[in-house]
Amino acid sequence: MVMMNIAQAINRALDEEMERDPNIFLIGEDIGEHGGVHGITKGLYEKYGSKRVIDSPISEIAIVGTAIGAAMNGLRPVAEIMYMDFLNLVMEQLVNHAAQAKFMSAGKLKVPLVVMTQTSLGRQHGPQHSQFFLSQLVNTPGLNVALSSTPKTAYGLMKQALRENNPTIYISSAWEYFRFKEDVPENRDFIIPFGKAEVVKEGNDITIISYSRTVYVSLIAAEKLKSEGINAEVIDMRTLSPIDLETPKNSLNKTLNGIVVSDEHENASVSSFIAQKLNERLFDKLNKPVTTLNPPFTFTPSSPQLEKAYMIDENKIIAKVKEVLNKNA
Numbered sequence: 060m061v062m063m064n065i066a067q068a069i070n071r072a073l074d075e076e077m078e079r080d081p082n083i084f085l086i087g088e089d090i091g092e093h094g095g096v097h098g099i100t101k102g103l104y105e106k107y108g109s110k111r112v113i114d115s116p117i118s119e120i121a122i123v124g125t126a127i128g129a130a131m132n133g134l135r136p137v138a139e140i141m142y143m144d145f146l147n148l149v150m151e152q153l154v155n156h157a158a159q160a161k162f163m164s165a166g167k168l169k170v171p172l173v174v175m176t177q178t179s180l181g182r183q184h185g186p187q188h189s190q191f192f193l194s195q196l197v198n199t200p201g202l203n204v205a206l207s208s209t210p211k212t213a214y215g216l217m218k219q220a221l222r223e224n225n226p227t228i229y230i231s232s233a234w235e236y237f238r239f240k241e242d243v244p245e246n247r248d249f250i251i252p253f254g255k256a257e258v259v260k261e262g263n264d265i266t267i268i269s270y271s272r273t274v275y276v277s278l279i280a281a282e283k284l285k286s287e288g289i290n291a292e293v294i295d296m297r298t299l300s301p302i303d304l305e306t307p308k309n310s311l312n313k314t315l316n317g318i319v320v321s322d323e324h325e326n327a328s329v330s331s332f333i334a335q336k337l338n339e340r341l342f343d344k345l346n347k348p349v350t351t352l353n354p355p356f357t358f359t360p361s362s363p364q365l366e367k368a369y370m371i372d373e374n375k376i377i378a379k380v381k382e383v384l385n386k387n388a
Contacts, residue, residue: 060245061242062240063241063243064210064237064240065207065210065236066097066098068210069099069175069214069217069231072213075218075247076218077103083134084129084135084136084137085111085113085136085139087114087139087141088114088115088116089141090104090112090113090139091114092104097236100112120148122138122139123153124152126172127152127157130157130170130172130226131160135173136172138172140175140176141176141177142178142179142188143230144188144189145176146176146192146196146228153196153199153226153228154202157170158200158226161225169224169225170225170226171225171226172226173221176228176231178191178232178234178322180272180359180366181234181370182233182234183361185359186358186359189359191323192323192324193299193321193323193329194323194329196300199300201225203227204227204228204298204299204300205227205297205298206298207231207235208235208269209241209259209274209275210239211242211243211244212251212257212295215249215251216297218250219250222250227253230271232322234272235272251297253297253298254298255298256295256307257295257297258292258294258310259294260291260292262281262290262291262292262293263292263314265383266293266294266307266310266314266318267281267292267293267317267318267376268319268320269294269295269319270296270297270321273320273371274293276320277291277373280380281293283377289381292310292313292314294307294310296333302333304336304337304340308340311341315346316346316384317334317337317383318351318352319349319350319352320351320371320376321351322371328351328353331351333349352375353371354369
């Protein structure tokens with residue numbers, strides 16, 4: 060085991076896979092000599108050179124278009140889009156080309172592409188650099204959607220993404236990059252399979268289902284709830300396409316109470332979809348319907364104080380848990 064943060068875990072996964080497979084290359088803005096705006100690609104330009112770590116023009120369309128073409132011709136590109144917000148510029152390429160190529164070619168074309176991006180929610184980067192829209196990605200057949208939450212998951216999911224033959228959107232929270240460290244396996248073949256959620260804390264009173272940044276926050280909330288006699292189980296979904304609903308279903312069969320916590324807006328969200336599907340499957344067993352906890356349906360404020368008020372934190376999770384369990388009185 061090696062102690063590292065999320066940024067280091069992603070960097071290590073990229074390095075090891077580039078060393079293993081010469082067909083893997085990186086392309087994106089400022090990822091070369093600069094090492095990326097968050098240091099994710101630090102040291103890779105020096106090790107692998109400008110042909111495998113490519114500094115691109117400031118054009119998301121050029122980055123993803125180049126990567127899709129390269130993937131269709133047998134390479135394994137990693138295209139970094141600096142902020143998740145900018146995925147909107149390449150949705151036509153992702154939805155109409157990368158995702159559909161295998162289907163449209165009767166399986167003859169493969170697109171082993173990783174689009175690596177991050178949300179800056181919590182870092183006062185304003186509404187155009189802090190968005191967390193997942194439903195439009197998850198609603199596209201043929202796209203994997205993976206979300207890092209801890210150094211171990213960041214490492215294992217990136218390893219799996221780089222060995223996939225289908226395009227993967229790999230999303231991280233920059234708020235978490237340097238916040239904490241944990242042990243990551245030294246095994247270079249350690250992967251986390253897509254479509255398998257994980258129980259990251261066991262409990263029997265309520266199930267907290269989450270993904271990305273809010274997994275970390277949910278664990279903090281769960282520890283505080285424990286001191287008040289409430290034992291919460293926390294589940295990290297890890298991937299949303301493919302999605303694993305059996306793990307949260309099994310947990311809810313035990314706890315009979317549940318919430319889905321996410322940084323996305325509730326309207327037409329993946330969190331609402333998860334809650335709906337679990338309520339359908341466990342309608343006659345739950346104490347109450349599974350509910351959701353999301354930020355308000357507005358743009359992320361630039362003001363540090365307003366952004367803090369906007370974001371999901373452990374206190375909001377604790378309040379929601381107590382509301383579901385009727386323990387607010």
